[in-house]
Amino acid sequence: MPHFILHRMVLPSMLVLCLILLWTSPALAHRVNIFAWVEGQTIHTESSFVNGTPVSGGTVRVQEAGTGHELLSGTTDETGMFSFTVPQEALDAGLDLTLIIEAGQGHQAQWPVQAEEYTGTSSLDQEASLAESSQAPLPEADESAGRASAQADLETVIDQALSRHLAPIKRDLAAMQDQGPGVTEIIGGIGWFVGLAGIAAYFRSKRSS
Amino acid sequence: MHISEMVLSFPVIGAGFAATIAGTLIGLLRLDPDKIMTTALLGAAFFVASLIHVPIGGAQAHLLLSGLLGFVLGWAAFPAILVGLVLQAILFQYGALTTLGVNTFNMAFPAVVCALTFKPLLGKTPLAHPVRTGIASFLAGSLAMIGSSLLTALSLAFTDEGFLISAKVLVLGHLPISAIEGVITIAAVTFLAKVKPEALFPAKPRPAFQTPPLSGE
Numbered sequence: 092m093p094h095f096i097l098h099r100m101v102l103p104s105m106l107v108l109c110l111i112l113l114w115t116s117p118a119l120a121h122r123v124n125i126f127a128w129v130e131g132q133t134i135h136t137e138s139s140f141v142n143g144t145p146v147s148g149g150t151v152r153v154q155e156a157g158t159g160h161e162l163l164s165g166t167t168d169e170t171g172m173f174s175f176t177v178p179q180e181a182l183d184a185g186l187d188l189t190l191i192i193e194a195g196q197g198h199q200a201q202w203p204v205q206a207e208e209y210t211g212t213s214s215l216d217q218e219a220s221l222a223e224s225s226q227a228p229l230p231e232a233d234e235s236a237g238r239a240s241a242q243a244d245l246e247t248v249i250d251q252a253l254s255r256h257l258a259p260i261k262r263d264l265a266a267m268q269d270q271g272p273g274v275t276e277i278i279g280g281i282g283w284f285v286g287l288a289g290i291a292a293y294f295r296s297k298r299s300s
Numbered sequence: 301m302h303i304s305e306m307v308l309s310f311p312v313i314g315a316g317f318a319a320t321i322a323g324t325l326i327g328l329l330r331l332d333p334d335k336i337m338t339t340a341l342l343g344a345a346f347f348v349a350s351l352i353h354v355p356i357g358g359a360q361a362h363l364l365l366s367g368l369l370g371f372v373l374g375w376a377a378f379p380a381i382l383v384g385l386v387l388q389a390i391l392f393q394y395g396a397l398t399t400l401g402v403n404t405f406n407m408a409f410p411a412v413v414c415a416l417t418f419k420p421l422l423g424k425t426p427l428a429h430p431v432r433t434g435i436a437s438f439l440a441g442s443l444a445m446i447g448s449s450l451l452t453a454l455s456l457a458f459t460d461e462g463f464l465i466s467a468k469v470l471v472l473g474h475l476p477i478s479a480i481e482g483v484i485t486i487a488a489v490t491f492l493a494k495v496k497p498e499a500l501f502p503a504k505p506r507p508a509f510q511t512p513p514l515s516g517e
Contacts, residue, residue: 122302122304122392122393122394123304191306193307195466195469196301196452196456196466196469196470196473197301197302197303197304197307197308197399197452197455197456197459197466198303198304198307199304199305199306199307200304201306272351272391272392276391276392277347277348277351279391280344280347280348280384280387280388280391281344281347281348283383283387284340284341284343284344284347284383284384285340285344287340287383288336288337288339288340288341291331291336291340292333292336292337295333295336299333
């Protein structure tokens with residue numbers, strides 16, 4: 092009885108399919124993300140797949156942006172984190188960095204870190220303070236220097252506090268950018284297939300008529 | 301199995317595009333006009349199925365349905381998978397446009413090879429031999445996936461990871477899901493053989509080169 096056998100085969104396999112669909116959330120995906128935030132002169136990185144699974148044992152490469160010159164590399168722990176102190180070479184030259192995560196099996200992603208994020212001062216500020224100090228008249232030099240250093244200390248403290256408080260927000264922003272496929276995109280994709288088939292059918296019918 | 305941007309070297313990317321263009325041309329030239337809609341629907345099925353990711357161990361695997369696409373579409377699996385991957389790359393940044401050639405070839409070529417190998421086993425009346433049909437469908441579904449894993453590993457052979465490590469991780473990671481894929485292919489093929497046999501076999505043998513090639517546009 093082939094019909095019987097067929098029914099016996101179709102039903103269990105459909106069950107298996109249903110189970111798979113139940114086990115997995117639609118947000119699962121085959122893409123890797125890396126996100127980095129700066130705290131003082133330490134850069135923390137976090138790498139995960141789109142569904143939130145951390146990349147454990149992935150390689151993080153820290154390169155100079157543009158040239159691809161590698162400054163250092165490291166391995167992510169089981170939570171997908173890898174932290175490093177900005178190398179002196181990058182500090183001195185004020186290099187923009189590119190962080191690359193290699194998650195294996197051809198999965199790779201990158202995240203840029205601008206020099207201003209870890210030097211704490213943008214080049215504009217440095218110029219301004221230089222101009223200020225050169226203009227300062229001699230008798231008031233001590234007082235002005237003291238005020239400047241107090242101000243610099245304050246700025247450092249504020250910068251550190253800000254970066255600490257902003258890190259989670261930046262992280263959330265990055266996570267928002269990397270949301271998995273939504274219903275809109277999936278249905279849109281299916282629509283593309285139907286549309287392409289329509290175009291193909293149209294040209295075929297024109298040729299045959 | 302979607303290789304990301306910047307991973308591959310230029311020769312590998314170039315070879316991938318060349319092979320994919322060749323496969324897609326063959327697929328389009330041999331496409332039966334009556335099968336345009338079937339091709340689109342199966343392409344859509346591939347597009348959706350490979351979005352569903354199953355965590356296996358530490359790795360993630362996803363269904364491909366490529367074996368089924370090969371069975372029903374033959375060489376037309378190439379254009380169907382190509383469109384699916386283009387959409388995935390643009391909409392979700394899975395894979396990348398630069399690796400499109402390599403990824404398409406990796407997923408479509410094993411599907412076509414498996415179909416050419418195992419479809420003759422179906423014979424003229426697949427329903428009369430359910431066990432033989434089941435085995436052929438299972439092998440086509442699961443081996444297409446294993447073949448894709450091996451080709452992906454081969455593409456990564458020239459990176460730091462090397463062929464052997466990639467192959468081990470990829471093939472082992474895909475073993476369980478390839479079994480699931482085999483079972484789904486059995487279900488789909490037997491279902492098609494029952495309700496829509498002309499999807500598996502063209503109703504009448506199509507005269508060769510009756511339709512002019514696409515290049516006439």
